[in-house]
Amino acid sequence: MNIYIFSVIIMLFVYLIIWKNVKQGKLGVRDSILWIVLSTIMGLIVWQYSWLDWLAAQLNVAYAPSLLFLIAIIVCLLFILDLMIRLNDLQKKHVKLAQTVALLESERKEQQ
Amino acid sequence: MRKPVLLIIPAYNEEQVIRGTLDDVLAFQQQEPFFDVIVVNDGSRDSTKQIIEQYVPRIYTVHLPHNLGIGGAVQTGYQYAHRHQYEYAVQFDADGQHVIEELKKMYDVIEKTKSDMVIGSRFKEKTAYKGAVSRRVGIAFFTYFIYLFTGKKIMDPTSGFRIKNRRVIEAFAYDYPSDYPEPEVIVTGQRKGWRIDEISVEMRPRQGGSSSIHSWKTVYYMMKVSLAVVKEWSK
Numbered sequence: 001m002n003i004y005i006f007s008v009i010i011m012l013f014v015y016l017i018i019w020k021n022v023k024q025g026k027l028g029v030r031d032s033i034l035w036i037v038l039s040t041i042m043g044l045i046v047w048q049y050s051w052l053d054w055l056a057a058q059l060n061v062a063y064a065p066s067l068l069f070l071i072a073i074i075v076c077l078l079f080i081l082d083l084m085i086r087l088n089d090l091q092k093k094h095v096k097l098a099q100t101v102a103l104l105e106s107e108r109k110e111q112q
Numbered sequence: 113m114r115k116p117v118l119l120i121i122p123a124y125n126e127e128q129v130i131r132g133t134l135d136d137v138l139a140f141q142q143q144e145p146f147f148d149v150i151v152v153n154d155g156s157r158d159s160t161k162q163i164i165e166q167y168v169p170r171i172y173t174v175h176l177p178h179n180l181g182i183g184g185a186v187q188t189g190y191q192y193a194h195r196h197q198y199e200y201a202v203q204f205d206a207d208g209q210h211v212i213e214e215l216k217k218m219y220d221v222i223e224k225t226k227s228d229m230v231i232g233s234r235f236k237e238k239t240a241y242k243g244a245v246s247r248r249v250g251i252a253f254f255t256y257f258i259y260l261f262t263g264k265k266i267m268d269p270t271s272g273f274r275i276k277n278r279r280v281i282e283a284f285a286y287d288y289p290s291d292y293p294e295p296e297v298i299v300t301g302q303r304k305g306w307r308i309d310e311i312s313v314e315m316r317p318r319q320g321g322s323s324s325i326h327s328w329k330t331v332y333y334m335m336k337v338s339l340a341v342v343k344e345w346s347k
Contacts (some may be wrong), residue, residue: 095290098177099188103195105173 006048014039116199117147120189123206124154138211150306155179155266187288194285202275210273218275228306232273232313241315261345262302269295273292295337299344
């Protein structure tokens, strides 16, 4: 098996996992789009690897795969940033919820 | 019948000191019955909850389902004050650092000056307070850091012993920093046009437990508070 077939198998496997998780409600439809897009880009690069060579030449990158690593790292960092923003939002909502529950419980006890 | 002032005591694993603090506070309340007391148990894992429940109905209690940190606990107190329409709210440390007798002085000042917030300060005038040199240097840094951005010089910007009126209570009930809130909210107040005054009060060293700001947390504290000040100023 060469690396191209292996990459296509991985891509299809990623699609399968995403679809399964979306169906089970473990992954939101919004988030699944990101993974589908990423997986498709990976597939395109495998299918037309000359595109990566062309892009590397434009950016004066001597070794094209290192450009792929750079792009992958940047995408990962942006993804982590997005997760941190969403985590912070959830944390704030969680604090408000915990406070509201505690205050309601306290008022219920006071009324008894 | 609710009193005009709500004394908010956040407590997290304070079993060693909470009884002494509550005894002092309630003894003072007998002499000067102008305030109610609420203890916000911030998800303590020791016997703090059982101890404070022994003081009900002389105090109000709120038990948070788990530890939210000092900001979340104090904000719960402000939410309680806001829901019950208290005129003023005061944060009071459970560890025995704050002297309850000074509350009357702060209450009289805020009533007289109609300030939005009055800060009880260890450094406005010379007091008996003896803190570590490193701590004093850190506090002085924030005094001048805040002054640089706001033009307001608060000699004890880290003091949590503050009395606030309804306007501030409402704002804090809605939004309050999650940790190390004291210096940051001074900048918030300046930005919102609150009148903030500072008066000299006596404080003691903590009577038990350990400070949340130690070792590597000092670096985090300095960075977090400095960034928060700049963030608030730039809003």
